[in-house]
Amino acid sequence: MDVNDRVAIHEVMEQQTISIAKAGIHTTLNARCSVLAAANPVLGRFDSKKSVQYNVNLPDTLLTRFDLVFITLDTNVNDYDISNHVLKMHADNNRSNNEDIVSSELFKRFINHTKKIRPALTDDSALLISKSYSKLREYSKGFVIPITPRVLETLIRLSTAHAKLRLSETVDECDVDEALKLFNLLKIILFLELKDQKILL
Structure with missing residues (x-):
């Protein structure tokens, strides 16, 4: 760049x-x-x-300013599966049924509505975020990307975003759980040096 x-x-x-x-x-x-x-x-x-x-x-x-960073690796292990999937998509596209697909207009209205929602953290969800962040800091030695207070902000943003998708006025523990799942997936992909070490939150 x-x-x-x-x-x-x-x-x-x-x-x-x-x-x-x-x-x-x-x-x-x-x-x-x-x-x-x-x-x-x-x-x-x-x-x-x-x-x-x-x-x-x-x-x-x-x-570190990006909330999420994903690595997409090009391996030749599943080349046959990939080519099969692409061909199937093209075949299905010709006879697709769009009845169950949400219209772009409705989707835009939904997104615009979620942007207006300002969910508040509950005491339980705030405690869960705090404990999870502490564990991440505890196991952060050797990570490719340092675990800084920005990660705490990331967990809050991801939890809040999930609450908005549920059209909820509060950020609950279920929202934090989903944020942690996403963050754990990120760790699995991103922290390559620790790929054999399992960290449970």
């Missing part, structure tokens, strides 16, 4: 603003948005013997 692009995305993810200096105009604009990013590995192939930072060529300071 270009150095200027790194600086720009850093500002967006840290301060939710972006500074512009063009044609004699110097201003700062709001950039309150989600950042969904994709990166190709260095030399076009992920090297499992190297760190994630090396593979995607991003520094810790930027990588």
Whole structure:
């Protein structure tokens, strides 16, 4: 990634603003948005013997600002299954029945509605997040990505997002459980050095 692009995305993810200096105009604009990013590995192939930072060529300071980072590995073990799946999708597409599919208009309305909900953490869910974060910190030695207070914020955001999907006014323990499941999946994929160590929350 270009150095200027790194600086720009850093500002967006840290301060939710972006500074512009063009044609004699110097201003700062709001950039309150989600950042969904994709990166190709260095030399076009992920090297499992190297760190994630090396593979995607991003520094810790930027990588840790993403709530979730998933690695997609290209293996030839299931090539036959993959080709079969792709062919089946194309075949089914020609005779698909869209009766059970939610319309894009309804889906947009649902998302817009969830954005207006502001679920509050219950005492039980806050305690569960706190205990889970403490365990993560306890086992964090040797992790590819350091477990910082940002991870605590990530758990809160993921739990809150799940509560919004349920159209709930409170963030309950079930929401925290789902956030932890997602975070555990992330650990399994991301923390390659610890792939044989099972951490239970």
